[in-house]
Amino acid sequence: KAGVTQTPRYLIKTRGQQVTLSCSPISGHRSVSWYQQTPGQGLQFLFEYFSETQRNKGNFPGRFSGRQFSNSRSEMNVSTLELGDSALYLCASSLGGAGRLGYEQYFGPGTRLTVT
Amino acid sequence: AQTVTQSQPEMSVQEAETVTLSCTYDTSENNYYLFWYKQPPSRQMILVIRQEAYKQQNATENRFSVNFQKAAKSFSLKISDSQLGDTAMYFCAFKGGNEKLTFGTGTRLTIIP
Numbered sequence: 254k255a256g257v258t259q260t261p262r263y264l265i266k267t268r269g270q271q272v273t274l275s276c277s278p279i280s281g282h283r284s285v286s287w288y289q290q291t292p293g294q295g296l297q298f299l300f301e302y303f304s305e306t307q308r309n310k311g312n313f314p315g316r317f318s319g320r321q322f323s324n325s326r327s328e329m330n331v332s333t334l335e336l337g338d339s340a341l342y343l344c345a346s347s348l349g350g351a352g353r354l355g356y357e358q359y360f361g362p363g364t365r366l367t368v369t
Numbered sequence: 370a371q372t373v374t375q376s377q378p379e380m381s382v383q384e385a386e387t388v389t390l391s392c393t394y395d396t397s398e399n400n401y402y403l404f405w406y407k408q409p410p411s412r413q414m415i416l417v418i419r420q421e422a423y424k425q426q427n428a429t430e431n432r433f434s435v436n437f438q439k440a441a442k443s444f445s446l447k448i449s450d451s452q453l454g455d456t457a458m459y460f461c462a463f464k465g466g467n468e469k470l471t472f473g474t475g476t477r478l479t480i481i482p
Binding site: 256257286288295296297298301308309311343345357358359360361362363 | 406412413414415416419460467468469470471472473474475
């Protein structure tokens with residue numbers, strides 16, 4: 254089975270711009286979660302999508318949004334980029350569904366976003 | 370809100386030795402999962418081991434085992450016969466009723482040849 258893929262792997266943007274990151278989960282996985290990883294704040298949960306619906310949300314401003322398509326692929330959008338948005342953005346997929354608390358999350362390689 | 374604390378930012382150990390990484394967490398919940406994830410340099414994060422809070426028995430996966438002390442809210446990871454490939458950042462994580470995965474700040478482990 255192919256793993257979680259994320260595109261692009263690297264991105265450089267300017268303050269004020271917007272960016273869209275993409276995540277393709279493992280085949281059969283219906284849950285996709287997004288995380289932001291920075292040296293200062295560590296790994297922080299952004300949001301989770303399951304069957305095209307946002308099921309959970311972290312404490313990030315509304316500039317961060319996402320969506321999930323019927324094939325479970327997910328996109329994350331950040332508008333009006335700030336310097337502090339520079340980070341590694343990780344996507345993780347899991348089966349989701351009933352009894353999902355202990356399900357393993359499979360992580361993608363991440364998208365390294367640099368905001369200048 | 371749940372918090373996860375890893376008090377050892379960095380550790381190093383000789384190859385073939387045993388090393389223990391510490392993790393404590395804070396929660397008022399009874400039903401939750403704890404995880405150890407490994408993030409090798411420039412590689413993807415992978416699950417090392419998981420523990421369900423209701424299970425008394427400590428989880429074991431080959432050379433990796435945990436010491437889960439529920440009352441003390443402690444969840445340490447022991448790596449036996451350490452190998453060069455174990456060099457990585459190790460993150461302790463908690464998932465409770467809100468189903469959000471909360472990570473600790475990580476421990477950078479270096480295995481010395």
